[in-house]
Amino acid sequence: xxxxxxxxxxxxxxxxxxxxxxxxxxxxxxxxxxxxxxxxxxxxxxxxxxxxxxxxxxxxxxxxxxxxxxxxxxxxxxxxxxxxxxxxxxxxxxxxxxxxxxxxxxxxxxxxxxxxxxxxxxxxxxxxxxxxxxxxxxxxxxxxxxxxxxxxxxxxxxxxxxxxxxxxxxxxxxxxxxxxxxxxxxxxxxxxxxxxxxxxxxxxxxxxxxxxxxxxxxxxxxxxxxxxxxxxxxxxxxxxxxxxxxxxxxxxx
Numbered sequence: 001x002x003x004x005x006x007x008x009x010x011x012x013x014x015x016x017x018x019x020x021x022x023x024x025x026x027x028x029x030x031x032x033x034x035x036x037x038x039x040x041x042x043x044x045x046x047x048x049x050x051x052x053x054x055x056x057x058x059x060x061x062x063x064x065x066x067x068x069x070x071x072x073x074x075x076x077x078x079x080x081x082x083x084x085x086x087x088x089x090x091x092x093x094x095x096x097x098x099x100x101x102x103x104x105x106x107x108x109x110x111x112x113x114x115x116x117x118x119x120x121x122x123x124x125x126x127x128x129x130x131x132x133x134x135x136x137x138x139x140x141x142x143x144x145x146x147x148x149x150x151x152x153x154x155x156x157x158x159x160x161x162x163x164x165x166x167x168x169x170x171x172x173x174x175x176x177x178x179x180x181x182x183x184x185x186x187x188x189x190x191x192x193x194x195x196x197x198x199x200x201x202x203x204x205x206x207x208x209x210x211x212x213x214x215x216x217x218x219x220x221x222x223x224x225x226x227x228x229x230x231x232x233x234x235x236x237x238x239x240x241x242x243x244x245x246x247x248x249x250x251x252x253x
Contacts, residue, residue, distance in 0.1 A: 003220040007205050007213035016048035021135025024215055030142045035221060036132075037202035039214035040121055040150040040165055041112055043128050049120040050113060051078060065089050075108065078118050082106035087246040094246075099124055100234040101165050102243075103152050121150065125166025126229030133168050145169030145223060149199035149206070155242070162203025164195035164230050171226035172233045193233060194223065 008028045014020065020043060024036065044050075053074040062080055066073035068090040076093070080086070083095035083106045095106045099121070107121035122128040129146040136144055148166035153159070164172065174192040181187055202216040226232075237243065 001220060001222070003218065005201065005205060005216055005218045008215040008217060009213070011042065011212065011215055013212075014042045014045040016046065016050070018046045019135060020046050021132040022139060024132075025136050025139035028215075028217060030136065030140050030144055030217070031219060032143045033219070033223075034142065034144045035147060035170065035198055035218040035223065036136065036144055037147045037149055037198060037206075037216045037218060038132065039206055040107070040125065040148050041109070041119060042214045043122045043125070043132070043148055043166075044119055047122055047128065049122060051118050051120060053078070053116055053118060056081075065093065069093070075105075075110070075118065078108050078120070079106045082108055082120055087243065087250075089250075097121060099126075099165075100231055101125075103150070103163075107150060107165070121165065122148065126168060126231055127166075129166040129168040129229070130227070143169075145225070147195050147198050147202070149202055151203060162196075162199040162201070162206075164193075164199040167195045167230050168227055169225060170195060171224040172228070172230055174224070195230060195233075 008024060010027050011023065020038065053072070056074045056077050058073055058077050062073045062077035066076040069092065079093050079095060082097055084098050085096045086093060087096065087102070088094035093105050094102065096102045097106050101107065109119045113119045125148045129148050133144065133146045136142065146168050147164050147170070149162045150165045151160040152163040154161065172193065172195040174194050179187050198218060198221070202218065205216045206213055
């Protein structure tokens, strides 16, 4: 396999209502089979997911958690509003978003947005990915897939990596179970998270600061078409031992 990857140059500062798919289509010559990786921040901005902190109505829970974390209670309230469940309250907030993604602060971000505002994740990243893919297909006629990325921390390791929070057109995993290893033994466990690997690869090129390169084209990877989205790799509650342990820890307090 030979893989080529490059950033799309000339992406403007995205505003609410901008058509991300149309912008990409005009700036790059796409090929069939390309993977278009897009930072969640530009998708969120196009969808108007920018919130002014002073407009937030505070609740008692936000004030309590903010005191424990020495945090702005309005920021905490924004996190609570975006959360289906809070798994850890302090010393940081680990939550599950309404879309099922588990991350610190529900992905609410104060970087790359003006002072006094926060940027929320796209409300439904899989649906966002599909809208962008459909636009690119209409504009270019090319059969591509979309991966929407965000940076996330990892348990047991220092540092953040790119993670897929939405996708369309590509199977999020490659299931190796049933295949043979080098010695002829049947693989029983490996189910490779392809879209997370692609998101992390793209994140190397996007940068985290003022690079202004939020779109990466990855070319040469063979992928299986699938419209199921990232939601297919959210581990079911009954199988999620770590989530269960966090819930039990909260109940014991």
